[in-house]
Amino acid sequence: MARAVTTQRKAINTAFAWGVGLLIFFPILWTILTSFKTEAQAISDPPVFLFFDWTLENYAVVQERSDYMRFLWNSIIIAGGSTILGVIIAVPAAWSMAFVPSPRTKDILLWMLSTKMLPAVGVLYPIYLLFIKLGWLDTQIGLVIVLMLINLPIIVWMLYTYFKEIPGEILEAARMDGATLKSEILYVLTPMAVPGIASTLLLNVILAWNEAFWTLNLTAAKAAPLTAFIASYSSPEGLFYAKLSAASVMAIAPILIMGWFSQKQLVRGLTFGAVK
Amino acid sequence: MGRIQLKQVKKSFGDVTVIPPLDLEINDGEFVVFVGPSGCGKSTLLRLIAGLEDMTDGKIEIDGQDATSLPPAKRKLAMVFQSYALYPHMTVRKNIAFPMRMAGMDQAEQDKRIASAAKALNLTDYLDRRPGQLSGGQRQRVAIGRAIVREPEAFLFDEPLSNLDAALRVGMRMEISELHKKLATTMVYVTHDQVEAMTMADKIVVLQAGVIEQVGSPLELYRAPRNKFVAGFIGSPKMNLIEGAEATKHNAQTIGIRPEHVEVSTTDGLWQGTVGVAEHLGSDTFIHVHGVPGCDPMTVRVGGEIPVTHGDTVFLTPNLQHLHRFDAEGLRLA
Numbered sequence: 001m002a003r004a005v006t007t008q009r010k011a012i013n014t015a016f017a018w019g020v021g022l023l024i025f026f027p028i029l030w031t032i033l034t035s036f037k038t039e040a041q042a043i044s045d046p047p048v049f050l051f052f053d054w055t056l057e058n059y060a061v062v063q064e065r066s067d068y069m070r071f072l073w074n075s076i077i078i079a080g081g082s083t084i085l086g087v088i089i090a091v092p093a094a095w096s097m098a099f100v101p102s103p104r105t106k107d108i109l110l111w112m113l114s115t116k117m118l119p120a121v122g123v124l125y126p127i128y129l130l131f132i133k134l135g136w137l138d139t140q141i142g143l144v145i146v147l148m149l150i151n152l153p154i155i156v157w158m159l160y161t162y163f164k165e166i167p168g169e170i171l172e173a174a175r176m177d178g179a180t181l182k183s184e185i186l187y188v189l190t191p192m193a194v195p196g197i198a199s200t201l202l203l204n205v206i207l208a209w210n211e212a213f214w215t216l217n218l219t220a221a222k223a224a225p226l227t228a229f230i231a232s233y234s235s236p237e238g239l240f241y242a243k244l245s246a247a248s249v250m251a252i253a254p255i256l257i258m259g260w261f262s263q264k265q266l267v268r269g270l271t272f273g274a275v276k
Numbered sequence: 277m278g279r280i281q282l283k284q285v286k287k288s289f290g291d292v293t294v295i296p297p298l299d300l301e302i303n304d305g306e307f308v309v310f311v312g313p314s315g316c317g318k319s320t321l322l323r324l325i326a327g328l329e330d331m332t333d334g335k336i337e338i339d340g341q342d343a344t345s346l347p348p349a350k351r352k353l354a355m356v357f358q359s360y361a362l363y364p365h366m367t368v369r370k371n372i373a374f375p376m377r378m379a380g381m382d383q384a385e386q387d388k389r390i391a392s393a394a395k396a397l398n399l400t401d402y403l404d405r406r407p408g409q410l411s412g413g414q415r416q417r418v419a420i421g422r423a424i425v426r427e428p429e430a431f432l433f434d435e436p437l438s439n440l441d442a443a444l445r446v447g448m449r450m451e452i453s454e455l456h457k458k459l460a461t462t463m464v465y466v467t468h469d470q471v472e473a474m475t476m477a478d479k480i481v482v483l484q485a486g487v488i489e490q491v492g493s494p495l496e497l498y499r500a501p502r503n504k505f506v507a508g509f510i511g512s513p514k515m516n517l518i519e520g521a522e523a524t525k526h527n528a529q530t531i532g533i534r535p536e537h538v539e540v541s542t543t544d545g546l547w548q549g550t551v552g553v554a555e556h557l558g559s560d561t562f563i564h565v566h567g568v569p570g571c572d573p574m575t576v577r578v579g580g581e582i583p584v585t586h587g588d589t590v591f592l593t594p595n596l597q598h599l600h601r602f603d604a605e606g607l608r609l610a
Binding site for chain 2: 006167169171172173174175177178179180183187188189192194
């Protein structure tokens with residue numbers, strides 16, 4: 001009997017999990033479906049789900065009207081650059097917090113995280129002015145730096161959690177073996193933390209890729225990434241849902257594919273340290 | 277040369293002093309064991325010598341040179357950790373090569389030393405494996421190999437056998453002792469296991485609460501423990517400590533008699549008691565006797581088999597030649 005109850009519960013849990021999963025995925029699915037509809041079908045009432053005339057016309061129009069590759073390239077540079085720069089800064093920071101903590105380390109970590117609670121718009125004005133002064137408006141470097149700073153607390157936190165899992169004795173052994181601080185981080189700590197660093201990289205690429213507030217406010221044309229590419233289709237000239245959807249699919253496709261292939265790594269990375 | 281001198285070495289964590297000022301001399305080529313109960317400061321003391329922990333006060337000299345402010349790598353010491361502390365992402369070969377690589381040694385010399393260490397430690401067949409693919413004993417040998425290739429002035433061992441099972445522990449104990457004979461390098465070894473201390477050491481340092489209770493050869497400590505703590509700590513099973521009227525008869529606050537120095541008879545003897553538990557090991561029998569005045573239970577060790585069991589009445593007679601006497605402070609009386 002006990003077994004039957006367990007199986008039943010399992011089934012309910014599974015159904016529930018699928019339900020939640022589909023609910024989260026539905027907007028993406030709907031966007032993908034809409035991107036293959038005509039503009040008329042896209043706003044038809046009642047909405048059509050699967051039975052419509054599938055067309056690639058929206059993609060052709062979007063491709064024709066905007067320089068997709070330029071936006072894509074900017075996204076790659078901004079997401080990749082900010083993540084790599086962030087990790088370079090965060091590895092030594094997380095090392096010191098994990099292995100030579102001071103009485104204030106916990107406070108610093110919390111303070112860093114608290115900066116994420118500040119509404120971004122609250123600092124838009126000073127950052128905007130700073131960007132004008134530095135000549136960084138609508139530049140890749142400006143966005144790389146601002147997104148790196150935005151995501152740095154998360155990178156440091158994640159790396160700190162991974163590093164905490166590495167036994168301190170191994171680093172002490174390296175010190176006894178004559179490793180300098182640099183060699184210790186380079187040859188011992190980093191290779192051991194590769195799974196953690198990889199999932200940190202992945203998550204931050206995704207966060208930076210999807211970041212819209214700063215990318216929209218600090219770019220115009222030259223350095224605009226894919227978020228700006230999507231936004232350009234929800235413009236004052238009226239809403240073209242099908243084209244907007246096609247642009248969205250083109251914008252999220254690279255990151256979706258990357259996420260799909262690295263989901264194992266991501267899940268492992270995000271639950272690391274939580275189950276031990 | 278691997279002479280280590282500790283002069284008024286003190287360690288505090290905040291307001292808590294874990295090692296009050298302490299002096300100790302470790303001679304070149306000696307096998308010194310720090311032994312004591314958990315939390316007695318023995319590992320901290322080893323880490324101070326290694327340089328992994330900063331001293332609060334005092335001075336450490338290695339070969340007459342002040343090493344107090346030298347970083348660990350510059351002290352010419354090698355350490356073997358309790359958890360082995362191998363680099364999991366490197367093969368055995370790379371693990372062993374790591375300290376030489378850090379020292380910038382040329383490849384040919386590295387290969388030569390790796391080969392010789394691997395041969396000495398029976399690791400030749402495992403050089404291309406990763407630590408995860410090795411057994412506990414093999415991992416510990418890799419850790420020792422990594423220490424050997426540096427040709428250090430002294431080896432520091434921090435409870436290196438406590439993660440191994442009993443059978444392996446005995447084997448590794450012998451291997452480390454043999455290694456010491458072969459290399460004749462100073463070894464400082466930390467353990468809480470007094471059997472390890474007795475079997476391996478040239479010199480034992482008994483610690484309690486950061487204080488050195490006694491320093492001496494294993495047999496010195498066994499024969500003439502300086503106080504009740506050392507008397508109870510060294511020797512297995514523990515020395516029986518008797519207080520009250522029996523002790524007063526010998527003009528002492530406490531008297532001590534080791535289990536192997538008590539004769540057992542079923543007919544007559546000085547003390548009468550009842551057998552609580554009799555442990556028959558074949559080679560020996562340990563009998564725990566209740567009802568002896570001033571000591572309950574009293575443990576007795578008898579060579580070979582003796583047919584006693586729970587509830588039997590036995591008579592015990594201590595061998596007075598081996599009686600230890602202690603005063604009210606617990607110090608040994610002459």
